[in-house]
Structure formats: C-alpha cells, structure tokens
Amino acid sequence: MEIEGYCVKCKAKRVIEKPTAGFNKRGSAVVFGKCPTCGTKIYRIGRTKLHDGMEAPKK
Ligand SMILES: [Zn+2]
Numbered sequence: 001m002e003i004e005g006y007c008v009k010c011k012a013k014r015v016i017e018k019p020t021a022g023f024n025k026r027g028s029a030v031v032f033g034k035c036p037t038c039g040t041k042i043y044r045i046g047r048t049k050l051h052d053g054m055e056a057p058k059k
Contacts, residue, residue, distance in 0.1 A: 005044035007035040016042050021050035023057055 003019040006012070016033035024030050029047035034040065 001049060003031050003048050005042035007040055007042055009038050009040040019050060027056040
C-alpha cells in the first residue's frame with residue numbers, strides 16, 4: 001500500500017517506505033516511515049487505509 005508523505009529534506013512528496021500506522025497522544029491518526037530517497041523520517045498526520053480496523057486509543 002502506498003502512503004504519501006512530505007519529506008522535509010527533499011522538500012517533496014514521497015511514497016513512505018515501510019509506513020507504520022499509529023496514533024499520537026491526541027488520538028489523531030498518524031503514519032510514520034522513511035523517505036525512500038534520502039532515508040529521512042517522514043511523519044504524516046491523517047487517517048489512511050492503513051488505519052482501517054484500528055481504533056484510536058481511549059484515555
Ligand atoms: Zn527525502
């Protein structure tokens with residue numbers, strides 16, 4: 001599954017390498033992974049297909 005994120009080093013959108021779905025402290029859906037071009041960490045906020053079936057953790 002291809003999830004795009006913005007790489008701050010390349011200053012361009014990249015398809016995130018090994019995207020991992022999760023949730024941040026506020027319970028927002030996030031995806032993190034690596035830029036396939038330069039290896040910089042990419043972190044994007046927003047629900048994706050990777051989050052299907054996942055529920056935000058309750059406090
Ligand atoms: Zn990059």
